Amino acid sequence: MIGIDWGTSRLRAYRMAPDGTVLGQREAQRGILTVLPGGFPDTLRAVTGDWIAEGETSIVMSGMVGSRQGWLEAPYLPCPAGLDGLAGAAILVPFPDAALSLLPGLSCRDRHGVPEVMRGEETQMLGAAPDRGEVTVCLPGSHSKWAQMLDGRVLGFATYLTGEAFAALSAHTILARMMDASAPHHAGGFARGLARARQGGGLLHHLFGLRALALFEEMQEEEAASYLSGLLIGHEVAAALEDGVAPPILLIGAETLTRHYATALDAFGIPHRTAGPDAAARGLWRVAERLP
Amino acid sequence: MIGIDWGTSRLRAYRMAPDGTVLGQREAQRGILTVLPGGFPDTLRAVTGDWIAEGETSIVMSGMVGSRQGWLEAPYLPCPAGLDGLAGAAILVPFPDAALSLLPGLSCRDRHGVPEVMRGEETQMLGAAPDRGEVTVCLPGSHSKWAQMLDGRVLGFATYLTGEAFAALSAHTILARMMDASAPHHAGGFARGLARARQGGGLLHHLFGLRALALFEEMQEEEAASYLSGLLIGHEVAAALEDGVAPPILLIGAETLTRHYATALDAFGIPHRTAGPDAAARGLWRVAERLP
Structure with a gap:
């Protein structure tokens, strides 16, 4: 089978054996925002046409490809939801070359009734999380996601605009003058930002404090961006803990970023482990096993 | 005398009688960022030359004009500080046309040792606050400022990057797609944002919630920017209260913005009043009275 994790800016394709072994994988800068209307079938062919020609007859897709701006809109599946739920809610997409299934994203509401959504992350979570127990x-x-899972089902989740806030604040406020957002990671600055996040005063106050530290020459330019990153990630972790998320934490994602989050969780004294790569491939394969 | 409140983007000039009555006032879009090196004397002449020709011999300036990017750098005066302290720390600036005094800004450190600075706001505070009692x-x-004052002295203060965060987040994140940051104020959206800020979960989570509300058609485009404004101001007020600021609150600033903050304080049940206009003029005059 072929699994496709098709996001806003990127497409990842996996060819998998019947037992789930990843036989091949590709990444293309063909996120849904780069695809013109009606262009999805040809984009899929361009990335996976040779695998189909070699005999693959089944494709499963997850991610923003199922959003309003994607190929077809797959309505969100409300939590709690697991692999069986995703498989049951999959949409069969007209595609002459193979059986093409599109998975929905998940939705829930926080305790105050405000909605939450994800597309793609659910497949990674269900690929990486254990079938039994709480995690x-x-x-x-x-858009960082924190999800409570029990016995292989997503009970609920919360999203934090952390990465986007970093990009906007580091480039479009007075902080831009004192930092290079693309500077190498600075472990000391990151740790200072994490420590600051654990103090009172609120994020908006801490953002100005970064400016004032620089004015007083108590913040070097090379550590400022990492300080801001640590500050924002620290506020995210603090809010998630205040929201009641329980350890252990299972981190899923790109290697560098999950390592930074591991450092942040260590600073808060929270036990954690990091999932192996290809959580998405495993999730796509596990859902495919359950398709009707 | 002539009082000048010279900020980053704007210059306000006041001509005052010996008893402090404002005889005339002007505003020019000649903030320090618009002045070329060496251009400060001529800019001041352009705005106040006729008043000087008519016999004014004394000028007092406050604001970013005393920063490293201004006319001359006036080192920050540490808190606690009052009118006498500002007058004593004033710098006499070489200017052939009149006696020209430049006031310092104030600095302090929060309980965690992170520095804080202001330039110009101290003069407004000392112009508007009562000489006796706590406020x-x-x-x-x-860059919103909250200051504790006792008997006409600024004991300490905290700054929140609220306005800049609004500008950056409303224009440079996914939120930009769902709002018009220049839309008219929407009282209902603002109130919803304030209410959200009082719930747990943290600002970064609340920012994504705004996006999700729009996806579920539970947030109209015309209310989204006011919701974001209410959310950020609400987080600022919540952090200030958590930081221990005590009512009553005296609001100083432009009429529309102070009205929004008054609404926010009402939502939190915090008593407040709003200072009259020309706090800066009054502060400049009161310091001038005390100059050596």
């Missing part, structure tokens, strides 16, 4: 899954990113 | 002063803005 909190954290997927760091532009 | 918390709030000056809303790009």
Whole structure:
């Protein structure tokens, strides 16, 4: 089978054996925002046409490809939901070359009734999380997700605009003058930002404090961006803990970013482990096993 | 005398009688960022030359004009500080046309040792606050200031990057797609944002919630920017209260913005009043009275 994790800015394709072994994988800068209307079938062919020609007859897709801006809109599946739920809610997409299934994303509401959504992360979570027991899954990113899982089902989750806030604040406020957002990671600055996040005063106050530290020459330019990153990630972790997420935390994501989150969790004294790569491939394969 | 409140983007000039009555006032879009090196004397002449020709011999300036990017750098005066302290720390600036005094800004450190600075707001606070008793002063803005004052002295203060965060987040994140940051104020959206800020979960989570509300058609485009404004101001007020600021609050600033902050304080049940206009003029005059 072929599994496709098709997001806003990127497409990842996996060819898998019947037992789930990943036989091949590809990444293309063909996120849904780069695809013109009606262009999804040809984009899929361009990335996976040779695998189909070699005999693959079944494709499963997850991610923003199922959003309003994607190929077809797959309505969100409300939590709690697991692999069986995703498989049951999959949409069969007209595609002459193979059987093409599109998975929904998940939705829930926080205790105050405000909605939450994800597309793609659910497949990674269900690929990486254990089938039994409680675990909190954290997927760091532009829109970081923290999900409570029990016995292989997502009970609920919360999203934090951390990555996007970093990009906007580091480039479009007075902080831009004192930092290079693309500077190498600075462990000392990151740790200072994490420590600051654990103090009172609120994020908006801490953002100005970064500016004032620089004015007083108590913040070097090379550590400022990492300080801001640590500050924002620290506020995210603090809010998630205040929201009641329980350890252990299972981190899923790109290696560098999950390592930074691991450092942040260590600073808070929270036990954690990091999932192996290809959680998405495993999730796609596990859902495919359950398709009707 | 002539009082000048010279900020980053704007210059306000006041001509005052010996008893402090404002005889005339002007505003020019000649903030320090618009002045070329060496251009400060001529800019001041352009705005106040006729008043000087008519016999004014004394000028007092406050604001970013005393920063490293201004006319001359006036080192920050540490808190606690009052009118006498500002007058004593004034710098005499070489200017052939009149006696020209430049006031310092104030600095302090929060309980964790992180520095805080202001330039110009101290003069407004000392112009508007009572000479006796305790009061918390709030000056809303790009960098909102909350100061504790006792018997006419600023004991300490905290800054929140609220206005700048609004500008950056509303224009440079996914939120930009769902709002018009220049839309008219929407009282209902603002109130919803304030209420959300009082719930747990943290600002970064609340920012994504705004996006999700729009996806579920539970947030209209015309209320989204006011919701974001209410959310950020609400987080600022909540953090200030958590930081221990005590009512009553004295609001100082532009009429529309102080009205929004008054609404926010009402939502939190915090008593407040709003200072009259020309706090800066009054502060400049009161310091001038005390110059050596």
